[in-house]
Amino acid sequence: MLPRALSTTMAVMSEAEIIAWLESGAPFTGEGGGPVEPVRRIDTHAASVFLAGDRAWKLKRPVSLGYLDFSTVERRHAALETELRLNRRSAPALYLGLHRISCAPDGTLALDGAGETVDWLLEMRRFPDGALLEDRVASEGLDDATVVALADHVAAIHAGADLCRVTDGAARLRKVADDNGAVMARYPDWLDAGKVGTLRARIDQLIDRQAPLLDARGREGRIRHCHGDLHLGNIALVDGRPLAFDRLEFDTALATIDLLYDLAFLLMDLWEQGLFRQANMLFNRYLDLSPEDENAIALLPLFMAMRASIRAHVLATRAEQEGGKGSTDAALVGHARHYLDLALQLVEPVPARLIAVGGLSGTGKSTLARLIGGDVGAAPGARILRSDVLRKRLAGVAPETRLDPAAYTREKSHAVYAEIDRLAGVALRSGRAVIADAMFAAGEERTAIRTVADAADCQFDGIWLTLAEDERIARVEARVADASDADAGVVRVQTARHADVPADWLMIETEGDMRALAARIEAILGFGQA
Incomplete structure (x- = not known):
């Protein structure tokens, strides 16, 4: 029509x-x-x-x-x-x-x-041709700096969004799901009725299960007047930085949504493009800046599935409109089916697991975590808990702000590891995979993180990274805009002091190509995107 x-x-x-x-x-x-x-x-x-x-x-x-x-x-x-x-x-x-x-x-x-x-x-x-992120993804992908800037931009938009104190978060989401399911059911020739029925039942189950959390999100001020249409086609690189535009303006109610539901459209878009690492980076950077959302990450597979199912019904509707002109666009129908299949994949349960990545500064812990994060657990991948970032959060500063030595006392380091353990437990109980990225130089630190996995009854893997001192120094000196404050002096001190190497963790030497190393570790631990 x-x-x-x-x-x-x-x-x-x-x-x-x-x-x-x-x-x-x-x-x-x-x-x-x-x-x-x-x-x-x-x-x-x-x-x-x-x-x-x-x-x-x-x-x-x-x-x-x-x-x-x-x-x-x-x-x-x-x-x-x-x-x-x-x-x-x-x-x-x-x-x-x-x-x-x-x-x-x-x-x-x-x-x-x-x-x-x-x-x-x-x-x-007017921005230049090719500036849209959807065009950039198609032509050259997204570099890490752009993903970080994008997460910062979205977090800033959400921080400034108008508060909407509501208590019916579950009912609001259920109405969206019901309306979307009804539209998909109108196209049984294009969207398999059995798949649509399965998806609707699974989404209903997830909303019922998460209803207390969905309602609490409203009371906590996490339902706001958001962008509402935050996907790769509505973000452009302007003066070298991502800029979201074309907000949903015609219906305030449709844009009054959970902050993570707003983010989920962008995460789903990246996931659908096969950009699992970038989706995971976006997810983690956003959470690093939004600690109030740590306890709600269980909602993301549901939110992403709903975004995919809405894209399916929109594409089916467009195919119907093209049919009104006399010819149905087979490509539109194929894309609609693809998004329905994606929505079904996103609501499939995936076991939680905990991977701890330890080693001295410069061995590549954070690089490895970023490379494998999108391949672990349910979409959009593992929650990466990096000690450097959490130390800055506890100090009340941005991740890239350098701290003076007073922030690195034994007492404050104990607080950082306690926060890693606490947040890992929160994520695991939410069904998420977790990568804990810290030195884990002391045996009690490694025992504590394993205990978190045991308490959640999930699989635990410890990975210990090693590298020659001169290589580690070269790496830390090459860092730019990074959360780590380690320098060559810190590396030398760690080398002199450290002798407690864990015998029960997977030992990996990180000289060489980190991508190849990440693929090797994924094969050893038995996970990875197909």
């Missing part, structure tokens, strides 16, 4: 005339004062965007789709005002202002002219 435009011929002609005028480039002034040419138009189901020079101009389409209504000039104006207000919070450099489209008595159109207002335009700064 195509979007239902206004029924009057005048309204349809007005839209067509406005679009033709915008496509001509006449309203957009280029260098020398002349019109900008050529103008490129991009259509969505509810808007048209005109790319002209260094600007992008958005025109809402006069459509009513049930869940949104842009059928009048007033409604389109209100929607654009809301879009401008919301997006200026997270992307002020992109969202520049609103402009009237006016029509003189002789029918001449103008921007901000003296005639009658016939529609509105949102002016935005």
